[in-house]
Amino acid sequence: MTETIQNLPVVSLHAAPCPPPPSPVVNLPSFETLDRVGRSTIARFTAGISPHAEAAAWLDWISHFSRASGRQLELAALGAVLTARLAALASGNAAPLLEPGPADHRFSDPAWQKFPFLWLQQAFLAQEEWWRSAMRPLRGMKPRDAERVGYLVHQSLDAFSPSNVPWLNPVVIERTRNEAGANLVRGMRNLVEDWARAVTMTPPEPNKSFRIGETVAATPGQVIFRNDLMELIQYSPATPDVLAEPVLIVPAWIMKYYVLDLAPRRSLVSYLVDRGMTVFMVSWRNPTPADRDVALDAYRTEGVMAALAVVNAVVPGRKVHACGYCLGGTLLAIAAATMARDGDDRLKTVTLLAGQTDFSEAGELMLFVDESQVAFLEDMMWDQGVLDSSQMSAAFRALRSDDQVWSKMTRNYLLGEREPMSDLLAWNADPTRLPYLMHAQYLRGLFLENRLTAGRFAVEGSVIALKDLHAPMFVVGTETDHIAPWQSVYKVHLFTDNELTFLLTNGGHNTGIVSEPGHAGRHYDVATRQAGDRYVDATTWRSRASRLDGSWWPEWESWLVARSDAQRTAPPAMGAPARGITPLCPAPGTFVLQR
Numbered sequence: 061m062t063e064t065i066q067n068l069p070v071v072s073l074h075a076a077p078c079p080p081p082p083s084p085v086v087n088l089p090s091f092e093t094l095d096r097v098g099r100s101t102i103a104r105f106t107a108g109i110s111p112h113a114e115a116a117a118w119l120d121w122i123s124h125f126s127r128a129s130g131r132q133l134e135l136a137a138l139g140a141v142l143t144a145r146l147a148a149l150a151s152g153n154a155a156p157l158l159e160p161g162p163a164d165h166r167f168s169d170p171a172w173q174k175f176p177f178l179w180l181q182q183a184f185l186a187q188e189e190w191w192r193s194a195m196r197p198l199r200g201m202k203p204r205d206a207e208r209v210g211y212l213v214h215q216s217l218d219a220f221s222p223s224n225v226p227w228l229n230p231v232v233i234e235r236t237r238n239e240a241g242a243n244l245v246r247g248m249r250n251l252v253e254d255w256a257r258a259v260t261m262t263p264p265e266p267n268k269s270f271r272i273g274e275t276v277a278a279t280p281g282q283v284i285f286r287n288d289l290m291e292l293i294q295y296s297p298a299t300p301d302v303l304a305e306p307v308l309i310v311p312a313w314i315m316k317y318y319v320l321d322l323a324p325r326r327s328l329v330s331y332l333v334d335r336g337m338t339v340f341m342v343s344w345r346n347p348t349p350a351d352r353d354v355a356l357d358a359y360r361t362e363g364v365m366a367a368l369a370v371v372n373a374v375v376p377g378r379k380v381h382a383c384g385y386c387l388g389g390t391l392l393a394i395a396a397a398t399m400a401r402d403g404d405d406r407l408k409t410v411t412l413l414a415g416q417t418d419f420s421e422a423g424e425l426m427l428f429v430d431e432s433q434v435a436f437l438e439d440m441m442w443d444q445g446v447l448d449s450s451q452m453s454a455a456f457r458a459l460r461s462d463d464q465v466w467s468k469m470t471r472n473y474l475l476g477e478r479e480p481m482s483d484l485l486a487w488n489a490d491p492t493r494l495p496y497l498m499h500a501q502y503l504r505g506l507f508l509e510n511r512l513t514a515g516r517f518a519v520e521g522s523v524i525a526l527k528d529l530h531a532p533m534f535v536v537g538t539e540t541d542h543i544a545p546w547q548s549v550y551k552v553h554l555f556t557d558n559e560l561t562f563l564l565t566n567g568g569h570n571t572g573i574v575s576e577p578g579h580a581g582r583h584y585d586v587a588t589r590q591a592g593d594r595y596v597d598a599t600t601w602r603s604r605a606s607r608l609d610g611s612w613w614p615e616w617e618s619w620l621v622a623r624s625d626a627q628r629t630a631p632p633a634m635g636a637p638a639r640g641i642t643p644l645c646p647a648p649g650t651f652v653l654q655r
Contacts, residue, residue: 100443103436108451109428110436114212120205124198135194142186150179158185163540166223166467171230180222188217204430211427224466232474246476254472263655270486273648277318279330281647284635285370289354289362291343291649292370295329297631299336304625305408306338306375306632310364312386313344314452316490316652319570320385322483326576331613337620338375338632342367342388346492346654349445354495356502357519364395368406373636379408381620385573386544389415393526394512398519400528409623411534411616413573414544417526418513418551419506424542429507437503441496449491484574490655513555526552532559534619536612538572539564550598553589561588561619564602565612577611584612
């Protein structure tokens with residue numbers, strides 16, 4: 061199948077374009093491999109960031125800014141006003157001018173409202189405001205370059221926040237005074253531990269409070285199928301009768317599946333099972349460099365389609381409620397569109413949890429995506445065979461450096477506190493790797509070229525279209541998602557014409573999805589578009605949608621029940637012994653334990 065795709069000139073999913081020969085008239089050997097080795101070597105020292113991509117963005121900004129005398133005058137005036145306001149604040153004749161952003165918790169402690177720390181905070185925020193204004197797109201400048209330069213400046217400013225300096229941070233000063241410096245001793249111990257682990261490349265020890273199969277990923281069930289790419293878990297029924305149609309969940313393989321099966325009271329799987337649903341879960345294998353040539357489409361054929369065939373064998377004669385999370389949602393959309401194109405109607409409904417189908421505005425990750433950057437990453441993965449979990453985690457941390465890097469360092473090394481462990485943090489510390497070919501195809505075909513919604517994504521030699529989907533869809537976005545922004549997830553409305561219920565919940569990419577009933581402060585907006593309805597943009601949709609308090613899980617459960625057979629049935633057997641599908645081992649299986 062990979063060969064079929066790569067032979068198509070327009071819609072092919074190449075890992076990287078093949079370079080032309082050195083000369084069309086002279087038969088010379090190519091030294092492209094030497095170039096790739098050189099780029100991959102540089103990538104090991106830059107965490108996979110292309111120096112050219114950064115330099116090109118800076119050159120674009122500098123060349124335009126140097127000729128923008130109006131912008132320079134604006135910045136001079138802004139600098140003068142901010143300086144005057146800071147001087148007035150220092151003399152006690154003015155109120156604070158700037159407020160930290162809603163997601164910026166560095167100055168949330170009341171001690172930052174007292175002089176001189178209030179002035180330090182305001183001076184830092186004024187500096188941020190000045191640079192934010194300076195980094196606005198200039199006429200003629202590429203918008204992506206303006207965003208990238210703004211991001212780089214923000215990263216640099218974060219490093220110089222007064223909250224990172226022990227003698228300028230009132231919380232650290234007070235803690236040091238109260239503990240006679242014991243916090244700094246603990247912080248130094250934490251620093252030495254982390255440094256030793258980094259130098260020896262030793263992963264953190266799993267937290268013993270959250271053991272896979274005991275306290276997390278503990279919903280009872282059996283692995284009933286296994287191939288080279290995934291295990292399929294069938295969960296044991298918890299009710300005397302169940303919905304006739306089963307639920308198949310396809311998680312992302314960028315992390316392990318049990319984000320949807322955390323501690324029992326926070327487990328979406330357990331929630332569905334307890335309400336009489338037959339649930340199946342795909343558990344992906346953690347690839348190694350030996351899996352470098354596993355293609356993106358293998359995750360469809362050996363993952364989604366193989367799992368669906370097994371579910372059909374266990375629950376024959378019934379359609380399936382399919383659900384995909386994050387990258388698993390994108391894969392499910394591809395699989396569902398392919399099935400619709402081929403007249404395969406085995407899906408009862410399709411649910412996407414923070415899963416994007418259009419990547420034209422795919423959030424802050426797009427700052428890392430252009431031809432130079434993708435080629436650089438491709439060469440790094442070509443050398444390694446995989447995208448390593450540490451490299452992937454570093455990229456996600458960089459997107460929220462103020463919270464994920466500097467605030468964490470202040471807490472660990474200046475306050476001497478380790479972040480309290482939770483089931484979600486334990487899961488987050490258990491990452492996976494990504495195969496070279498798959499991730500290269502994903503980055504180039506979806507993120508860089510956005511082929512799925514451009515009518516240029518081919519599966520088995522033919523283009524697929526989301527417009528072919530007729531099964532009802534339930535799509536969830538999360539308000540503060542920086543990986544799959546909800547406005548990007550919402551764009552599925554543009555490319556489908558079926559019944560579609562869109563739900564927007566508060567929280568981030570993971571915390572918004574893990575939203576169990578009883579979780580304080582939860583709310584969501586929801587509205588349904590019927591087939592044939594006119595398009596409504598995201599802002600208008602939100603103004604019209606119903607606002608409800610609480611977890612979104614019951615809303616989805618009710619939606620599934622309303623689109624299922626009214627007649628409930630006895631739970632199916634575990635596996636399908638007559639079809640050679642028998643339990644292999646208890647859930648959570650073996651692949652989830654791979655590190």
